[in-house]
Amino acid sequence: MAKNDNFIEIQPVSDALEIIGGKWKFPIIFSLCHGKKRYKELEKDLNGISPKALTNALKDLEINGLVKREIFATVPVTVEYSLTQYGKDLKPVLLSIQEWGKKHRKKIMQK
Numbered sequence: 001m002a003k004n005d006n007f008i009e010i011q012p013v014s015d016a017l018e019i020i021g022g023k024w025k026f027p028i029i030f031s032l033c034h035g036k037k038r039y040k041e042l043e044k045d046l047n048g049i050s051p052k053a054l055t056n057a058l059k060d061l062e063i064n065g066l067v068k069r070e071i072f073a074t075v076p077v078t079v080e081y082s083l084t085q086y087g088k089d090l091k092p093v094l095l096s097i098q099e100w101g102k103k104h105r106k107k108i109m110q111k
Helices: 003-020 025-032 039-045 051-063 091-109
Strands: 067-072 078-083
Touching: 003 025, 025 039, 025 051, 025 067, 025 078, 025 091, 039 051, 039 078, 051 067
Parallel strands: none
Antiparallel strands: 067 078
């Protein structure tokens, strides 16, 4: 493989990590794989996330077409977040990472 071919192969990985990278985006997507969630439900699922970090990550995921935000005209207003079909395409990737994470945790805990 030529040097330029490596770049062509690596660039999509960099592009993907640009969109879904960071501490909280994968966990948010994984939480939403289990269905629609309200903001407070996500906050509870993601123990330790700050409101600012959750809001910013949700905005980024929405801008990139992975998360859908629905607002309902209730009193008070209800907002629900869900994965778009594009976001759901990440589920097999997340499940693979989860399995690897379980193996890694087990390996590290044995030390």
